Each structure stands twice: as structure tokens, then as C-alpha cells.
Amino acid sequence: MLATEDEQDCQPYTCKRSDSVFAAIEKCLDNGVGACVVVDEGKPVGKVSLDDIRRAILDGSAIHEPMLDPLVSHMADPLGNGQLRNDVNVDDKILSPIVTENGYLNSIRLDRSEQYIQIAHPDLTRHEFRAVLDAFISSWVSSKGPYIGKFEEEFSAFVGLPHGIAVSNGTAALHLALVALGIGPGDEVIVPDLTFAATINAVLYCGATPVIVDIDPLTWTMSAAGFAAACTPHTKAVIPVHLHGRPAEIGPIAELARSRSIFVIEDCAEAHGATYDGARVGTFGDIACFSFFANKIVTTGEGGMCLTASDSLARMLRELRDHGMVPGKSYWHERVGYNYRMTNLQAAIGQSQLWRIDRILDRNRSIAARYRHALDGIPGIAFPPELPDSYGNVVWLTCLQVPAHLRSRLIAAAHAADIEMRPFFHSLSAMPLYEKYAGDCLHSRALSETGVNLPTSRSVDDQVIGRIATLIRDVMGAAS
Numbered sequence: 001m002l003a004t005e006d007e008q009d010c011q012p013y014t015c016k017r018s019d020s021v022f023a024a025i026e027k028c029l030d031n032g033v034g035a036c037v038v039v040d041e042g043k044p045v046g047k048v049s050l051d052d053i054r055r056a057i058l059d060g061s062a063i064h065e066p067m068l069d070p071l072v073s074h075m076a077d078p079l080g081n082g083q084l085r086n087d088v089n090v091d092d093k094i095l096s097p098i099v100t101e102n103g104y105l106n107s108i109r110l111d112r113s114e115q116y117i118q119i120a121h122p123d124l125t126r127h128e129f130r131a132v133l134d135a136f137i138s139s140w141v142s143s144k145g146p147y148i149g150k151f152e153e154e155f156s157a158f159v160g161l162p163h164g165i166a167v168s169n170g171t172a173a174l175h176l177a178l179v180a181l182g183i184g185p186g187d188e189v190i191v192p193d194l195t196f197a198a199t200i201n202a203v204l205y206c207g208a209t210p211v212i213v214d215i216d217p218l219t220w221t222m223s224a225a226g227f228a229a230a231c232t233p234h235t236k237a238v239i240p241v242h243l244h245g246r247p248a249e250i251g252p253i254a255e256l257a258r259s260r261s262i263f264v265i266e267d268c269a270e271a272h273g274a275t276y277d278g279a280r281v282g283t284f285g286d287i288a289c290f291s292f293f294a295n296k297i298v299t300t301g302e303g304g305m306c307l308t309a310s311d312s313l314a315r316m317l318r319e320l321r322d323h324g325m326v327p328g329k330s331y332w333h334e335r336v337g338y339n340y341r342m343t344n345l346q347a348a349i350g351q352s353q354l355w356r357i358d359r360i361l362d363r364n365r366s367i368a369a370r371y372r373h374a375l376d377g378i379p380g381i382a383f384p385p386e387l388p389d390s391y392g393n394v395v396w397l398t399c400l401q402v403p404a405h406l407r408s409r410l411i412a413a414a415h416a417a418d419i420e421m422r423p424f425f426h427s428l429s430a431m432p433l434y435e436k437y438a439g440d441c442l443h444s445r446a447l448s449e450t451g452v453n454l455p456t457s458r459s460v461d462d463q464v465i466g467r468i469a470t471l472i473r474d475v476m477g478a479a480s
């Protein structure tokens with residue numbers, strides 16, 4: 001439980017009764033709790049939550065009376081012993097005001113002991129709120145609108161490439177990349193066994209043949225040796241996946257691919273900001289593909305981007321994204337294209353996220369370190385292997401390995417305790433749909449059966465980490 005003792009620290013969690021609904025929305029978004037204590041002349045008089053505000057927006061009351069006052073849920077005891085109305089839902093109980101004898105706000109207690117903790121939660125703040133409102137009110141809600149270009153420019157600059165082509169999702173980015181590189185029937189494309197199915201599905205969309213390779217148990221993804229061993233005269237492309245924020249051995253893979261005229265498409269969906277040899281992942285191949293799904297490091301809700309250093313590939317990707325329409329020649333098509341465009345509303349969210357990416361990455365890294373500390377010494381669990389210095393990994397979701405026979409029990413116990421944990425992806429070779437494209441994949445099978453993702457978001461504070469550590473200790477202890 002965290003009680004902030006001075007007035008200053010209460011600021012993120014309090015609104016004034018005289019504040020506007022807009023100001024309250026921003027406070028509730030920024031503090032990551034989704035609620036605020038409402039204060040009048042220094043005394044807490046109620047709470048307001050984003051749920052209350054959403055209802056009041058929908059029924060119009062927050063529009064006709066844009067001040068907070070009518071929305072405030074009043075105290076059960078108006079003179080103030082610190083007990084506000086607490087019967088709405090668990091999230092409403094997270095914040096409690098601590099008051100002085102005279103009823104003045106002294107501090108705020110944050111209590112997440114009963115909160116439902118999701119595996120991931122988009123980090124949306126006043127910046128996203130303002131930008132998306134701006135995009136909405138401007139009426140540029142389709143893929144035409146100024147945020148698209150800004151997001152493309154700023155995200156590609158962040159990665160270190162000159163061209164960014166925003167698309168509707170990460171899967172579309174992979175598909176467009178393969179089409180732009182001319183991959184089709186008869187071509188082989190090498191993919192790792194442990195990845196989200198989108199990586200291999202995109203190859204199959206093109207009628208090409210996926211070749212699945214085992215992962216390296218150190219990096220958890222494709223190695224240069226694994227790639228080299230799978231190459232044949234038909235290999236046209238390779239898709240190294242920087243899984244769980246951990247870079248593949250991308251320098252040597254890209255070098256080897258270049259020497260054999262094999263295209264490299266980097267799947268960076270889970271690794272925004274990761275580096276290899278000091279350069280951002282995405283800068284090693286011909287085309288890099290990112291996802292901005294709601295659980296990703298930078299999100300646009302749904303969304304993706306292709307990045308490239310090549311002017312001609314960038315032109316091709318833009319054309320393919322837009323129905324194959326020839327630029328500057330309306331409704332003239334010279335190739336079969338797709339509608340894979342991102343909307344201005346999504347790009348508005350993405351651009352605002354980007355301002356804070358370093359903070360998001362720092363936060364995730366700190367959460368992973370605190371988990372490591374809290375879980376240290378629990379028998380049977382293993383943290384991801386440390387990578388050599390050339391690998392600059394980022395934390396997407398905190399990961400853990402547990403004995404395979406205990407994983408379902410752990411996830412069920414977590415679920416019963418209102419904590420979401422997720423198993424790693426099934427290895428592709430384990431699924432009848434894909435097994436014919438794979439050889440032996442012992443390492444990915446073993447990792448897939450033992451890996452667990454732990455909640456990693458703004459809601460994960462030391463109290464939540466303590467809840468999760470106790471749970472893991474209980475399950476592991478009961479089993480030993």
C-alpha cells in the first residue's frame with residue numbers, strides 16, 4: 001500500500017470540484033488509475049472515475065454541464081472520516097483519501113490489493129486524448145489527415161530509417177513487405193518456430209513456402225546458424241522475429257542474407273526500441289515491420305508500419321497499401337494492391353505515444369527488474385537468459401519460465417486471484433496447420449511449453465508485484 005504523504009504527491013490523484021470534466025478526464029488518464037478524489041477547499045468530497053464520465057458523456061449530461069460538480073459521487077460521511085462511497089466497483093476502491101482530524105486531505109492511499117490486473121494495458125494520457133479529439137473534430141477520420149505523415153516521419157526517425165509507411169496492423173505490414181519484395185509461389189521464406197502466427201500466415205498469403213527453423217535457446221529466436229542451415233537455392237527471404245523485445249542475431253543474419261541475395265524482413269512487432277550492435281532493430285534488413293496493437297510498446301489500438309531505407313521500396317509499399325493506385329494518377333491501377341491504410345485517428349494516438357516511448361521502455365525495464373528481485377530464489381522458475389553486450393533488448397512483457405506441468409496450475413491460480421498471466425505462443429511446429437513446414441524444433445517446443453508472460457503495465461506497482469510473487473511462491477511451494 002502506498003500512501004503519499006505530502007500535498008504535492010496528491011496532485012496526480014485529485015481534482016477540484018470546480019474543475020471541468022475535460023480536466024478530470026486528463027487527470028484520470030494521466031494517473032493511470034482512471035479515477036480521482038475530488039477536493040473542495042482542501043477537503044475530499046467524493047470521487048470521479050472515467051466510467052462515471054463516460055456515462056455522463058453518452059447521456060449528454062457532461063456536455064450540457066461541463067463542470068465536475070454534478071458528477072461527484074458524494075461521501076457517505078460528508079464531514080470526512082476518509083470513507084468515500086466505495087460500493088461502485090473494485091477500481092473505485094483503489095484510491096482512498098487520508099484526512100486530517102479536521103477533514104482536510106492529508107494524503108492519498110493507493111491500494112491495488114483487489115484490482116484486476118491485466119497482462120498489458122495501453123498507456124493512454126492527456127496527449128493521446130487531445131490528439132485524438134483534434135483528429136476527430138477536424139473530421140479527418142480516414143487515412144487522409146496530418147497525423148499519418150507526422151507519425152510515419154517521427155516513428156521512422158526513432159528507428160533510424162528514412163521511410164515509414166503506416167498500415168492497418170502488423171500482419172498487413174508483413175504481407176505488404178513480402179509482396180513488395182516480389183515473394184510468391186515457388187519461393188521459400190525462413191521463419192522461426194516461436195512467433196505469433198501472423199509471421200507465417202503472411203508468407204502463406206503470398207503462396208510462398210514457409211521454412212520453419214528452431215530458435216536459439218539463448219536469444220529465444222532465430223540464429224544465424226539456424227538460418228544458414230535452412231537455406232536452399234529456393235530461399236528468397238528470411239523473417240527474423242525480435243521476439244519478446246529480444247533481438248535475433250540480426251547482424252550476422254543480414255550479412256549472410258546479403259551474401260546470398262536473400263531478402264530480410266525484420267518482424268519488430270514486439271521490440272520497439274531494441275538494438276543490436278548499437279543500431280535499432282529494423283535497420284538491418286530490407287523492410288522492417290512493426291505492430292501497434294493495443295498491447296504493444298507503442299500502440300495505435302490496431303496499426304502497423306513498414307520501414308525501409310530504399311526509396312523504390314517505399315514507393316512500392318505506399319502504392320500497394322493504397323489499392324495499387326499510381327500516385328498522381330487518380331483511380332489508375334498498374335498492380336493489384338490492398339487497402340491497408342491506417343486512419344488519422346490511430347496515427348494521432350501513435351504520435352502522442354511516441355513522445356513518451358523512452359519513459360514507457362524505462363518503466364517496463366524497471367517492472368521486470370522488480371519482478372526479478374521479488375521472485376528471486378523461488379525454486380523451479382527461470383528468468384530469460386542474459387544476452388551478450390551486443391544485444392540491446394527491451395522489455396515488452398515480463399517473462400518467466402516455470403516447469404511445464406505447473407504452468408496451467410499457475411495461470412489458473414492467477415486467474416482466480418484476478419491476475420492475468422498468459423502462456424507463450426504455441427510453437428508453429430506444434431500446430432497441425434503448420435507442422436509440415438518444420439523439422440525438429442526442440443528448443444522452441446521446450447520454451448513454448450514453459451514460458452509465461454506476467455502483467456507489465458502502469459498498474460504493476462510493488463504491491464501488485466508482491467501479490468504475484470506470493471502467488472507464484474505458493475504454487476511452486478505447493479508443488480515441491
Ligand SMILES: Cc1ncc(COP(=O)(O)O)c(C=O)c1O
Pocket residue numbers: 169170171172195196198199241243267269270290291292293303304
Ligand atoms: C511477433 C509478431 N508478429 C506480428 C504480429 C502481428 O501484428 P498485428 O497483431 O498488429 O497484426 C504480432 C502481434 O501481435 C507479433 O507479436
